[in-house]
Amino acid sequence: MMAQKRMVWVLWSIGRSSAHRHAFIPMSGHSSSSPIIQKPPPLHSENESLLENLSSMGVDLNMARRRQPGVLRKLLTNEQGLAQFLMSKGADQETIASIISRFPRSITRSCEHLEERWKLWRNIFKNDSEVVGILSRSPESFFRSSDNENLQENITFLRSLGITPKDLHRLLTTAPRTFSNSVELNRNMVELLQSICLSLGGKDHEHFAKTIISKNLYILIRSTNRVKANVNFLLSSLTLSQAEALLLLQSHGAQILDLSHESLKRNFKNLQVKLQCLGCSKADFKKMILNYSLMLFISSERLNEKLDCLMDAGIHIHQIIQKPKVLDFSLDILNQRLQDLSRLGYDFQKNGIAVLDSSKKRFHAKIERLGPLEMESAAV
DNA sequence: CCTACCGGGCTCTGCCATGACG
């Protein structure tokens, strides 16, 4: 059996230094009656010539060892083939070394396997360099699974959902792990989403699932338990009507399904308490979430800071509830803008707070219109 | 010309646990 494997291996490894194959000398010369004594080429030691090989390629051995120690003990590996392959696709030495360091098992893939997998990815990407980019960003996404058939099935499955080529591209770019999931796992998530739609009285469950995926490209790498828990939590704690829920989940709400359940609950409760302290009603709270649920992404401390800084500037909490999108901006930007506006004597009660929710360009244009004399100070 | 509404773009890996398999 070993011999057979080896022959296949030889086909893989053309062009590779044969040094470490010779290191494979089965424990000959040791007395079989004293297994404890046999120390020298023990089964569980690292393959020295492999280490040398990797080292000369610039691989960080300590990192590799920490991540997948077993690979360094292997006798048959394809690091040279992998390197040549990636180089032919435009990766440089440094990138290759980094890929191997971060995901050592990559060197166990055969050249044929690599060719095939690459071809499948290229179905979705425009060119090789895009694939190289993803690989260097996330080697694990490409290499963790060796199941090319599953990859093909995934692509077929996702296409069958009616996901556009553009979204498929975004999906693989943004959440490449999706494609290493088993088709079953992806299908489970899609079916969960569809069943959520149906349970809410939605008519087009396929469109619903597709919409959520395109709004939240990470959804397929979340667990169904998390998504289920988050949806249930939102439905019950906000007492949403079916129509409200369908609407929310197909818009900005799709993204907050990503949060770990604990974070969602924590951020949710914090906001609830905060609003309560400010004298707001339950309806206010609900309205705020429906207006812009993404602020649930913001950690409680940060959100409180933002709310406080807005209110210190004389903005009323009900203005924020009407337009929670202003919380989308960083604390720095908010503070800067509040300063600029207060210098100009801007009256939030009279003029509203929409001015805070604009791009830099538009905000500065606005400031200039409000107070031409203050241009320099407003220009950051 | 100005504003409000609205949606989009960017972005997310690297680690651990577990079960299958040999």
Add this chain to the structure above:
DNA sequence: CGTCATGGCAGAGCCCGGTAGG
């Protein structure tokens, strides 16, 4: 037992501009 493949988790926002309509 060791290795592999796979599932799952923690962590926790910001910014831009098209465009309809005043």
